[in-house]
Amino acid sequence: METVLKQKKQMIYLPLIVLMFTQIGTSGDNAVLSVATNSLITALNASMNDIQLANMVYSLCAGAFMVAGGMLGIIIGWKKNFRIGVILAIVGELMLAISTNVVMFTWGGRLLVGLGASFMIPSVLGLIPGIYSGKERVFAFGAIGAATGIAAAAGPIVAGFLLDAFGFRVAFGALAVYFLLILIGSYAIPDVERSAQRLKMDVRGTIVAALGLFLFLIGISKISVWGLITPLQAPFTVFGISPSLPLAALGIIVLALLVVMEKSIEQKNGCALLPSSFLKSAQVRAGLFASAIVFLYLGGTVMLVNPYLQVVGGFNAVQTGIAMICVGAPMFLASMGVPKYAAQIHPKTILRIGYILLAVSVIPMALSLQENGVSIGMYIGLIIAGVGQGMLSSQASNVVALAVNERDAQQSGGIQATARNVGQAIGVAVLGMVMIFTINANLDSGMKKDNQISAAVIQQEETKNVSFMSDTAFISTLSDIPMKPQEQQELVRLNAQARMHSTQYALYVLGILSLVCILSTGGITITKKNRRKHASKQRR
Incomplete structure (x- = not known):
């Protein structure tokens, strides 16, 4: 009897292993692209703008259709939805591997992989509430958070090895094989019972949501390139100002119209792309904030720490990947360990501790920065940040699932995945603005106080738009x-100081954002103990 129960328990966790590897795989494509820049420029005759566009196409496509992927899953079934996403990813990765030009690479491969992610990620988060309950569900959500940590730690190292040893075509081809194995593994995933009610896809809401998210994400993500108010490298202007904020504002207006529109659709059809329970519940918002801040921190780390290690510290891809293990390993351990060993602690408390750890982590990271590299404090800060992210990941999805009924809990995968993309986009935009404005302000201030630099040089340098760059690139700009x-030497020294201080300011902003999110935890009132009562109220 004990043997049968043990075998049954092992079978229960087999689907979770497949879902964990899926979560890791969705990060693999971006990991390969992040280290394949030079190879793509050479093989496909691509420019840096082409590479940035390829990166953006994936993010915009995935972000714009995540919510739709969440609703489609409850209509056609999560397993079918999941497999559609995996098949799209396989075809997309193969297209990336055989691309003969950058157009095929971007608008063929990257577009398909982005669409695949918009099916897969909501399915991963939707299958867990359908398969697991109670302690098993909490553990499963923690395991998915742990998979994110594994991807953050191992992704750059594995991608760097494949690129260095075999080239980008083999790397993307390996991802196609990886997703093929996941497709085979999907047979271990049980069928989740669909709603007895005949549900109708909200096509109109899908189009409006995709448009609103697309406008918001492209506007907010291009602030550092197009400028906040004054146009920098903008393709067009809106009444003489940068199009970034107008596009983001237009996206918010479209999404606000979506909220109004979805109320009537839900009353008419019994379901909607954006169920009212997502909007009314403070606990759902708290879970979404937690999901967003985890990916905001991951994006912030890639944006702030990685370039500093490589550009200033001279780290190569493998060394940078090893440094990222300081984030990924503790994130993995905390995501898996907290649900198992701290199950009796209220989710509100765990989230608050996680936010505080994230805020504290930026202090040793910022203080570790030097003009020519980093000290050991960087690794200490990364470890603290990894623990904080793991604590948030272990609770975020379950907090959302506890606050709504079973069908909405499954559908919430789409909105959670969207929160991740939006959080990361906002974080990168805010940190990018801080970096651009402070590095130029610090450099201008330093020049004016320095007697070794002539007024003529200062006047000409102020016409330059200096970004985060190496000493060699800075000299080339001048x-x-x-x-x-001696003036050039002094300017290089001042730029190194400005570069260091601007990164410190951005890290402190990252910490402040996490502290602000603590305010959202007050709405967490539904726990496992009283969840059944809450669910019965929703059915009435």
Whole structure:
């Protein structure tokens, strides 16, 4: 009897292993692209703008259709929805591997992989409430958070090895095989019972949601390139200002119209792309904030720490990947360990501790920055951040699932995945603005206080838009300004200081954002103990 129960328990966790590997795989494509820049430029005759566009197409496509993927899952079934996403990813990765030009790479491969992610990720988060309950559900959500940690730690290292040893075509081809194995593994996933009610896909809401999210995400993500108010490298202007904020504002207006529209659709059809329970529940919002801040921190780490390690510290891809293990390993351990060993602690408390750890982590990271590299404090900060992210990941999805009925809990995968993308986009935009404005302000201030730099050089340098760059790139930027060797040397020193201080400011902003999110935890009132009562209220 005990043997039978043990075998049954092992079979229960087999689907979770498949879902964990899926979560890791969805990060693999971006990991390969992040280290394949030079290979793509050479093989496909691509420019840096082409690479940035390829990266953006995936993010915009995935982000815009995540909510729709969440609703489609409850209509056609999560297993079928999951498999559609995996098949799209396989075809997309194969297209990336055989691409002969950057157009095929971007609008063929990256587009298909992005669409695949918009099916897969909501399905992963939707299958867990359908398969697991109670302690098993909490553990399963923690395991998915742990998979994110594994991807953050191992992704860059594995991608770097494949790129260095075999090239980008083999790397993307390996991902196609990886997703093929996941497709085979999907036979271990049980069928989740669909709603007895005949549900209708909200096509109109899907179009409006995709449009609103697309406008918001592209506007917010291009602030650092197009400018906040004053146009920098903008393709067009809106009444003489950068299009970033107008596009983001238009996206918010469209999404606000979606909220109004979805109320009538839900009353008419009994279901909607955006159920009212998602909007009314403070606990759902708390869970979405937690999901968003985890990916905001992951994106912030890639944006702030990785470039500093590589550009200033001289780290190669493998060394940078090893540093990221300091985030990924503790994130994995906390995501898996907290549900198992701290199940008696209220989710509100765990989330608050996680937010505090994230805020504290930026202090040693910021203090570790030096003009020519980093000290050991960087690794200490990354470890603390990893623990904080793991604690948030272990609770975020379950907090949402506890607050709504079973059908909405499954559908919430789409909105949770969207929160991740939006959180990361907002984080990158805010941190990008801080970096751009402070690095130029610090450099201008330093020049004016320095007696070794002439007024003529200062005047010409102020016309330059300096971004985060290496000393060599900075010297190249100043190559058209006549100056003495000692002036150039002094400007390089001032830029190194400005670069360091701007990164410190951005890290502190990252910490402040996590502290602000603590305010959302007050709405968490539904726990496992009283969940059954809450569910019965929703059915009435």
